[in-house]
Each structure stands twice: as C-alpha cells, then as structure tokens.
Amino acid sequence: MEAADLPLSTHRTAHPAWRELLSFNVIWAVVFAIVGYIVGHALGNTIAQHSPSQLNPGGSDQEDIAILLGMFGSIVGWIGGLGFFNYPLKRIAGRAPSLHEGEEQGMWRYFKLCTDHKVVAMQYLVGTLFFFFVAGLNAMFIRTELTSSNATLFPAGNYLSLVGLHGTMMLTMMSAGVIGPLGNWLVPIMIGARRMAFPRIESLTMWITVLAGFVLLSATLLGGFPTGWTGYAPLADQARAGIDAYLVSFLLIGIALALVGVNILVTVVTLRAPGMTWNRLPIFVWAMVTTSILAVLAAPVLAAALYMVMSDRSIETTFFISASGGSPFLWDELFWFFGHPEVYILALPGFGIVLEILPVFARKPLWGYRLAVAGMFGVALMSFMVWQHHLFMSGINANLRPFYMFTTELISIPTGVIFLNGFGTLWKAKIRFTVPMLFCLAFFFNFLIGGLSGVFLSDVTSDVVTHGSFFVMAHFHYTIMGGLVFALMGGIYYWLPKMTGYPLNQTLAKLHFWMMFIFFNLTFFPLFAAGMLGMPRRVSSYNASLHTLNVFVSIMAFCLGLSMLIFLGNLVWSLVLKRERASDNPWHSKSLEWQIPTPVPVYNFEHIPTITGDPYGYGLPEAPVVDFGRRGAVAAEAGA
C-alpha cells in the first residue's frame, strides 16, 4: 500500500472505554509484569534448590538467580501485556495483523503500543522527563547530605544508593533524552517520511526504557546498590540484591539504545523523500545518525559486561575475581569501552540541537555544514579510541598512557569544530534572543568550560590530582548538564509548540533560563576547586576545610532545583491547564517540520514532498525548501 493512498484524517476514533481497558495496554503490562516476576522468581528458586549447594549456600538471604529470573519474567510480562507479541504471533499463525496499531484511538493511544512515531516521541518525552525529575530530586538529597562534612543525615549505605540512583537514572534517561523524544519525532518529518522504518520496534524501545526506569527504582526495595553508576566489579559481585535491579535496568537501556540506533539508521538511509540528498539533510538528523552509530556499536558491549556480572552473582562464574582466574580489569575495560562512547551518545544530540536551532534565530544558514557533519563523524569514530583515559591510575600498562592521552586530546579537534560552526553562523547575523536561542548560547558557554576541564583530565600528570575527584564531577556536569541538558531545554522550548500544538509561556521560560544558567554555573564551578583540594567522589564525609564551599554549592544547587520546578510548572501550566492554540510556524523557520500544519496529521504529509533545498535558506528570499507536489511549489515561509 502506497503512502499517498492512506486515509489522512486527523479525527481520532476512540473505542468505548471498556474495550480500551480490556485491550493490550500499560495496565495489562503492569499486571503481567507482576505475574512474570512471580513465575521467574519461583523458577529461580527451584533451580537453586535443585542445584549443587554452591548456588544456594544459605546465609545470604538473597537468591540472586531468583531475583534475576524474576526480573526477566517481568520484562516478558511487560512486553506481552502491551501487545508486542501480537504481530509476530499472528504472522506465525498465518493471520493478517494490523500495521497501524493504536494510531486512531484517542487518548488511549498514549498508554499502549502505538505505531505513530509522534505518539512514541511524546511518550518518550513524558517518561524521560519523569525520571529526569526523580534523578534530580535525588541530587537535591545528595547536596543536602553534603552540607555537613561528617554527620550523616542519611546512613552511609543509603547515601551510596542515592548517588548510584542519581547517576544511573540520569545517564540512562538522558541517553534516551534527545534521541527518544526529539529524534523519534523529528527524524521522519525532517527527511520527508511518514514513519520510522520499524514503528513497532520504536514503540518497544520506549516501553522498555520506561520499564528500565522503574526497575532501577525497585533497587530501593532490594536494599539499594553501593557501586554508583559505574558498577565496578568485584564490588558489584559482592553487593546486595539491589544491584540486580541496576544490572537489569542498564541491560534494558542498552538493548533500547541499540534498537533505536538501528531504527534511525535504517530510516534515514531508506525513507528519505525525493530530493533529500545527503547534502540537504538537516544537521540534527546527522547528529541522530552519528549517535545511532555509537549506540549500535557500544551498547552491546555494555550488555555483555552486565551479563557477566549477573552470571558471577547467580551461577558463580568468576569473571571478575582475581583469586579464581578472573580480573577486575576486565570490567574496567568492557565498561569503559562502552562508557566513553556513551558520553558522546549524550553529547552529540546536544550538538545537533544547537546547530539546528542557531540558524533559525540568527537568520543565517548553518556555517560550514560539511565541516559540522565531518566533525560529528570524527567525534563518533574517535570516541572508540579514548576510553583508557578513565583508567590512567588503574595500573594499566604504562605504555598505553601516552597513546590515550594523545587520542583524548585529539578528540577535542572535532568537538571544537562545533564551536566554529556556531560562531560562523553568528557572524554578522540578526540574532533574535528567544528562549531556545538563549539556551543555545548558554550551551557554548558551558560546554567550553566542560571541554577545557577535559583537557586537564586528559593529561596524565594533572589527572593524578583530579581523577576520581569532584573535578571530574564538575567536568561531566558541565558537558552533560551544561551541554546536553541545556540543549535539550532549548529543543523542548523550540519544538514543543509543534509537537503538542500548545505554546509554552515565554515569561516563565525566560525566568527558567536565567535561573538555570546562573545557578548551574554557581553550583558546579566551585566543584572544580573542591576536587583539586582533595575531595573524592561519592563520599559523604570530607575534609572540614571544604565545609563552607560545600554549603555554598548546596544552596546554589537548591536554587537550580527551583529553576527546574519552574520549568515543570511551565509545562503543566501551558500543556495541561492553559492550552492555547499554537500557530503553524511561530519561529518563522524555513525547516521542513515547520511547513506542515499544527497539529501534525497522523501521516505527516498530505503528499510526500519533493525537497529542493536544505533547511538553511536564509538570506535568499527565493530559496525554497520543499515542493509539496500537486499543490505547486511552496516557498518556505519566512515571516509575516
């Protein structure tokens, strides 16, 4: 069936409520997840009881094989309850399944398997933002604990779980934070397609990302976990049951990342509209492509490493136990081989958002388009060659250190290219200081500090001082929060009017920006000093001389948290309560996604467009972006 022949109604036909309740949806997912956990847990206990005594030595009062199998059972139940097995099973049975599940069913389509990529993107947005706020709340608790240099507000073990929950939840959810909501929403529309290549897998990745968040939260019911997000074995082998939640949650995220990556790559390669040559591809799509390459190649390594820890804990292998022939270095290497590309999975989408938004509010084409693309590919390729810089002090072969110092410093070249592109775009521009633009400018300010501190860390001699200290903490918060999260905020303020059909309140938005920018810098800049003065990471007791500094940072952090509450308030106010109508192109952008009506029809375009230019045709009034076919050539709207 050809895309052009599809019915293009935006009218949602909802089934009666009782029918929606009984069909496959998130409620059944929860029910079957619980059932699956019980079944898996019982299976695990049976295996343990009938195995040689090693598996059930008694005394530990935790049966890891039961917990892990229970969690795997709940994953199967969750996915089955949402209806993901329906299509393959119907195919096997020889019946014709639906290819457009959930797309027509009113509000219910947000609570089930829906093959509309725009719905999946909104589900992703709600899910990742929910866990972002949960992790942010944990950060507020961490800073509360650190206002005292030795008293324990939270008992020591709970504090370590707090740190691990904050770190793991932020990293996993922010890895999906751009590629999930914005990637899934924008990539098909920006390339002129009606859908993603694998819509059902797209929905699957969203639902398992949400499940991963809840599995991670379940660690609190299992006693927490003491390893932080890096999960170092053999401490991971030794830990209580809470770490099983960490392992399963991270495994789910790894699987989701790999699948999202495959989906985006295939979509961009195969579903581009006529005329959408590689030279006309929006830079955001290039960022998604390079992120996907990283996700596809790096995530499976993580999955393997996590699985090894699971088997160490449950069936008593000794991958990471030196006395029995294993080595902790194995975990170090496998984890960081994933871990370094992971931080570029976080950073590259931020680059994409900023370079996509900057031309709109500078009213100039993106400067150095090809260089930007080359830079992103350079970053992606090189990110696989630098991971040992996390291990300079670990006792790795000393001959390796100069090499990895060199490659780590080299990766700052393609990263710097992004700055050059941004600056070139701003040169002689006509800048409009809208909220998305403010976030983009702040991105450059923050990422610069993050990047420069990275140079200090890449040089082995100075890394001796700063490795494992709050300096590293400040570095990655500047690059990930100051970079990615600021860009994500800019992207949300920019695209949400299109995605939801409701504009966001600009006064609250400006307040949010200024508070976030000022208090973010005041929170994290002093931490560079704290690190150099000898404060290790993940500690709740530190040298009393650093007390004043920590109290100051904590107060600034609370104000930063307040700014995020303003953001949340804006979202609730504008999207739930006020709900004005957004215009089709409030930012006067020439990009393809702004040339279609708001709200966007189910299948995006009435007719598949013919692309006649890239989306950066500012400065030349006759530069068109898109030809909508039978309607005649439509010059991209630029104002009035």
Add this chain to the structure above:
Amino acid sequence: MRVRLLAVVATFAALIALVAVYVVYFLESGPPAVAAVINRDGSASLTLQVVGAYGHHPFPDWVSYLVKDPSGKWRHTTIWKLPAHTLVHVTVYQFDTQTGLRNNFLAEIRGTVGGVADYTDVGDAGKGSGLANYDNTPLSVLPPAEPAHTFTVPDLDLSVPLVGVSAAANNICSASPCAMSYAHNTITFSFRTPGAGTYRWQCFVPCALGFLYGFGGPMQTIGYMDGLLEVA
C-alpha cells in the same frame, strides 16, 4: 479547566506522598541509637552480643551484633551513644562460630586499656581440636584462625578480635537474642572515649556467609556488622 486543575493537584499530592515514603522508608532507614549504661563511678558499660544468625525478618541468616539497652532488653542496633572522655567497660557475649581473619594484622588487640582483652569460653565453646580453652585469659594477640568477628574502630585505633565458638560445640545458638545457656565466649575490655564526634566501627572478619570475600550483606549494612559510636 477545573477538572484538570484538580487532577494536577491530586497528582502532585500523590507524588509528594511517594517522595515522603521514599525518604522515610528508604533513605532514612536504619537502626535507632541506644545509649550505654552510665555507672555510679562515672564510667560507662556497654554490653553486646554477637550472633551467628539473626533469626528474624528480613535477614534470618545474617550475622549480627546486638546491644543491651539501659533497661536490660536486647536491642537490634549498632548505633551506640557513649559519653565523651569516659572509660567504657565493654562485655561481649560471642555466640557465632569461628571464621578466621582475612588480614592477620587484625589478630592483635589494640587501643584497649592495658593493650589486652580478657577471653573466657563458656559451656563447651572451646571444644574441638586445636582450639584453645580460655578462662578469663588476658591476651594481646589472638591466634588468627580463631576470631569469629572483630570489634574495630579505625579512627580510634581500637581493635579487639572476638574469639569464635568451636563448630564442634553442642548447643549453638540459632536465633537472637541468644540466652546465656547457649555456647558462647565472653570477652571483656575497656577503652577511653575521645572528644565528641561520630566514629564508625566495623567487623573485619569475612563472616558474611554467601557473599564474595565474606564482606557483603551484613558486613556492609549498618545494624548488623557495622555501626557508629556517637560520642557526646
């Protein structure tokens, strides 16, 4: 609009309630602090027992310390309040079987008055080949294979290995609090508390059965084999 406003308020109320549950039941979860007994002469007395199986939910098989509160009841907590600059007399009733040290450096008694602790085997705790039979014996070093646990406060350089009950003994206690009729060792020592502060203490014997290196589970949980001395 009003319905939506109510829904928003209700959702936020529910979320705040969940956060409160999170803080109270998870973040703040931990045993309470119990004070030591203050004697007439101004010194303090701390009476502890160490058991091989806690015997109750949620971890019946975990090893644990318990303390006797001023009213004479055994309490399951490892956070003890002591007065500052005071001589503290510690009596430990040790009911767990021996495991042996991971690092024999900790076989030495350190930081106590006189640099010694007194060891006594009660019942047939000392039964079994090779295990010494102690009768109020003051020692400054214990044979490294004998401890079941240690009581170590690293910041005060105080460490006392606690001799274990022989596995061949009859009448081994299986659930806390253990009565004195079960096989046990009694260890007594004294030390001086420093100025005010909170000092962590832990066991150094790898006694956590079923965990890697014997240092997981109860060895990493306050309330079992780790705790705090709150000196005020």
Add this chain to the structure above:
Amino acid sequence: MSAAPETVRRDEPHHGRNFAIIWAIATAIMVPISIWVVGPHIPPGSLTDDTRAQHALDVALTALSMPVLMLVWVYLAYAVINFRSDPASETIADGPPIRGNSRIQATWLIVSAVVVIGLAAYGTVDLLTENGAGGGQGSNPLAKPSNAKSALQVQVIGQQWLWTFRYPGYGGVETAQLVLPVNREIEFHVTSLDVVHSFWAIELGVKADAVPGADNIAYVRIFRKGSFQVRCDELCGLWHGHMNTTGHIVSGAKFDSWIHATVTKYAAVTKTLPNYSLTYYPTPTRNG
C-alpha cells in the same frame, strides 16, 4: 516575507579586526594573571616532586586555556552585542547567506591540531621525565626514577575499609600507620585484598588504584616534613568515604627509630602474616 539582506556599506565596522583586537588584549591580560596571580594558588602544592610537576602542568594548562576561553567569551559577547536583529522592525530580516569560508576552516583545523599535538607531546615528555608524576603505573612502570633501586619500598594494602602498609625492607612488618622519611625516593606498591580501592595521598600527589591480584607502582620523593591526608578514591562499599588516614613525613633518623620500634611492637603479629608478596589471594574467595 523576508527582507533582502543588507548590502555592505562603506561605513560598516570591520568586525573581524575589532574582534581580533579585543581578543588579543583580553588574552594579554588573562595569561599573566593566570600564571602569576592565580597560578601560585592552584593545588596541590610543592611538598613533593610529583606535586611540583602537577602544579607546573596545571599552571601551563591554565595559561594555555586563556586564549581559548577569551576567544569564545569575547566572540559570544561581541556577537550578542553587535549582531542583533532590530526589535523595532516589523519584518524579520535575514542575515547574509554566508555558508562557509574554507580558509577560516582550514586555519582553525590546523591551529587546533598543532595545539593538541603540542599538548600531547608536552604531556608525554612531562610524564616520562617526572617518573610518572605520582600516578599508578601498573606492575611494569615506564617512567622510573634513576635511583629506583635504592628507593624505600612501601606496600599499600587496601581492604574493606582500612589502609594498611607493609615495609618489605623491614621484615614485612604491617602497620596501619604510614610514616615516610623525607628526601628519599619512595616506591609505593599498591594492591588490594578484596575489591578495587584507590590510594590517594593528597598532599603527596600520589594516586594509584588498589586492584586485587595486581601490583600498582607509583613513585614520590618528599621535600619537607609534615603530614598528609590519605583517602580512598574508588568506590569500594559502605565505608568508602571513611577509609581515611593521616600519614606523616619525618626525618630519616626518626623514621629509622620509628620503624624499628614498630617491628618490635608488632613482632608477634608479623609472625602470623603471610610472606611479603606483591599480590595476595587471602581466603575466603567466596564465603560459603
């Protein structure tokens, strides 16, 4: 509808030249400040050869980052001030359709490559000439001091959750106190008995991970007497943040008397210790 881009007028300011001048002035101010005003206050001090190397490098890196910092800050400020749209205008005016400049791109790439390669070379030379600058170099160090053979060997044992130290040259005596002689090359052998820890002697500028089954070597030479903090730098469980101790640096004579007194004091315990070895595999490996 967009307005046509403005044609270049004769009296349009020379933005490139103006920006370059401001940047040059800002750099000329900030580089000396970073070296002479901020520089002396940058940690980690001058107690040892390692910290002096680290400090010198940190000052150099701070000074080198000033031009980059000024480039971005001055450019952003310049752009934000000079390249604004006219808010009073009713139509949204476009800027000039400049898509790139290969000369600027090439210059940028070449300059950044030169800087980066120079930094890497400097860092490598620095690392090799400073005996590894206090970082753990594994069991086969690349950068050894010339007098490594006569160095005082101190084994640092990390365990959950205590640091102990063994002196192989004195019968393998083990102590929980770290005392070091001043003005002598010291060779740390860092290892662990259980999980991964990290030995961070802050004022000494030494950091080496303690990995079970591995021997991690770091060198230091201390110039003054005093004391230093030791903290664990790799998350190792419940009391990771409390695994602290204070080390002392004393004169050579005082060190000799201390170590001999310690050997005597701990004679009974030392007899029960395993032989000194670079790695240990104490039982139990898995309890139960």
